[in-house]
Amino acid sequence: MGTRAQERAALRREEILEAAERAFARNGFHATGIADIAADLGIGHGTFYRYFKNKHDIAISVAERVFSKLAEVAMSEDPTQANTVDEYRAQTERILGGMLALSRSHPVAVRLFHEQLVSIDVERLSTILETYAAFTALFLQNGIDKGFLRANIDVQPTSEALVALIFEGTRRALRTDDDEARRWATAGVRLMFDGVTAR
Amino acid sequence: MGTRAQERAALRREEILEAAERAFARNGFHATGIADIAADLGIGHGTFYRYFKNKHDIAISVAERVFSKLAEVAMSEDPTQANTVDEYRAQTERILGGMLALSRSHPVAVRLFHEQLVSIDVERLSTILETYAAFTALFLQNGIDKGFLRANIDVQPTSEALVALIFEGTRRALRTDDDEARRWATAGVRLMFDGVTAR
DNA sequence: ATTCCAAGAATGACATGTCATTCCGCTTTG
DNA sequence: CAAAGCGGAATGACATGTCATTCTTGGAAT
Numbered sequence: 001m002g003t004r005a006q007e008r009a010a011l012r013r014e015e016i017l018e019a020a021e022r023a024f025a026r027n028g029f030h031a032t033g034i035a036d037i038a039a040d041l042g043i044g045h046g047t048f049y050r051y052f053k054n055k056h057d058i059a060i061s062v063a064e065r066v067f068s069k070l071a072e073v074a075m076s077e078d079p080t081q082a083n084t085v086d087e088y089r090a091q092t093e094r095i096l097g098g099m100l101a102l103s104r105s106h107p108v109a110v111r112l113f114h115e116q117l118v119s120i121d122v123e124r125l126s127t128i129l130e131t132y133a134a135f136t137a138l139f140l141q142n143g144i145d146k147g148f149l150r151a152n153i154d155v156q157p158t159s160e161a162l163v164a165l166i167f168e169g170t171r172r173a174l175r176t177d178d179d180e181a182r183r184w185a186t187a188g189v190r191l192m193f194d195g196v197t198a199r
Numbered sequence: 200m201g202t203r204a205q206e207r208a209a210l211r212r213e214e215i216l217e218a219a220e221r222a223f224a225r226n227g228f229h230a231t232g233i234a235d236i237a238a239d240l241g242i243g244h245g246t247f248y249r250y251f252k253n254k255h256d257i258a259i260s261v262a263e264r265v266f267s268k269l270a271e272v273a274m275s276e277d278p279t280q281a282n283t284v285d286e287y288r289a290q291t292e293r294i295l296g297g298m299l300a301l302s303r304s305h306p307v308a309v310r311l312f313h314e315q316l317v318s319i320d321v322e323r324l325s326t327i328l329e330t331y332a333a334f335t336a337l338f339l340q341n342g343i344d345k346g347f348l349r350a351n352i353d354v355q356p357t358s359e360a361l362v363a364l365i366f367e368g369t370r371r372a373l374r375t376d377d378d379e380a381r382r383w384a385t386a387g388v389r390l391m392f393d394g395v396t397a398r
Numbered sequence: 399a400t401t402c403c404a405a406g407a408a409t410g411a412c413a414t415g416t417c418a419t420t421c422c423g424c425t426t427t428g
Numbered sequence: 429c430a431a432a433g434c435g436g437a438a439t440g441a442c443a444t445g446t447c448a449t450t451c452t453t454g455g456a457a458t
Contacts, residue, residue, distance in 0.1 A: 030229045044409040150397050157386035164367035187356035195394030197284050198349050243435030
């Protein structure tokens with residue numbers, strides 16, 4: 001299996017993916033040529049085609065990489081674990097915190113997610129968001145079943161709304177400093193749990 | 200001013216804008232050629248350049264049109280009018296209802312907003328969202344001042360979150376039927392006002 | 399250990415196609 | 429009959445993807 005050559009090939013494929021991710025995030029998907037990606041690595045652009053069938057192929061690969069980075073964080077908590085609002089709130093804070101950290105550690109991937117994925121494959125993007133929403137729905141259902149969340153929550157649309165909220169948070173994090181991002185997270189969690197109404 | 204010729208020119212400019220909006224929404228901004236827009240109207244594509252400087256020019260113009268359509272609805276209520284939560288809730292429902300109606304009456308514009316504006320001008324898009332957020336902030340501040348909204352709301356991030364929520368609603372409306380959209384609106388408003396916590 | 403050799407990796411010139419934009423002859427209008 | 433408007437062929441820039449050719453590499457033979 002792991003011959004020297006195969007390892008090198010896998011490594012180079014990885015390098016190309018990373019260069020493409022950077023290039024797409026920097027100049028936009030459409031404005032990025034295969035030649036740009038190749039030049040970034042100092043390789044001939046013919047070489048690119050040894051590793052990827054065409055531009056669409058690498059676009060999909062880059063997109064999936066980004067999706068899985070986000071999914072790893074977004075789906076890191078157990079949806080049936082919480083038994084009280086506070087526990088769920090803590091889980092939510094961890095997820096949000098993780099997403100903001102991801103915006104710091106992989107800003108290129110997150111930028112790509114917000115600005116370019118729509119250019120690459122809208123349908124796939126929608127599907128992914130729905131998957132995240134379905135996962136979020138499990139948390140809500142858990143809370144309703146255990147009685148610590150409003151019984152009359154309409155789970156599906158509410159979870160969709162929450163996903164939108166979370167991703168807007170990461171979008172903001174890209175554009176602001178850490179303090180702002182934390183402030184955003186706090187306000188978001190409050191909105192989510194307490195709503196806007198005075199009590 | 201309004202000579203016959205000038206009127207005709209203004210009219211044609213408008214036709215081109217509408218055709219471009221349709222084409223961008225149907226095939227995407229990058230995949231749309233000037234020739235496509237011209238063909239749609241049955242005019243020569245050289246003619247296009249009598250009315251717009253270049254592709255970027257019309258892209259910007261189309262974007263601004265869409266922004267103002269959305270703004271008209273988003274900013275149709277008076278931020279200082281409400282004196283009770285219920286009044287504000289009613290205003291919010293009207294705004295959301297208006298946005299959903301817009302998704303029905305001008306799906307092309309709304310689709311463009313979600314899928315293409317990011318390709319045309321990300322910065323402008325961000326600015327616009329911030330403007331909407333600033334307007335939303337006025338409602339929140341009004342409610343806090345009058346005591347019917349939570350006093351500890353962090354106005355700026357919360358209004359940003361609400362804007363994200365509203366626009367996600369319109370995105371959903373594009374992809375679902377009227378009943379679903381209304382269901383979404385109801386769930387969204389509940390989330391916003393009541394939060395997710397049981398009481 | 400050194401030389402040799404085949405497999406396959408890398409390269410970049412090139413064919414091809416697509417557009418945005420320009421140009422110029424023709425038509426309509428005033 | 430000018431002038432303005434129009435159409436669409438022509439142009440040039442540029443990106444993708446192919447392929448004949450040139451390296452590299454790592455094992456086999458001596």
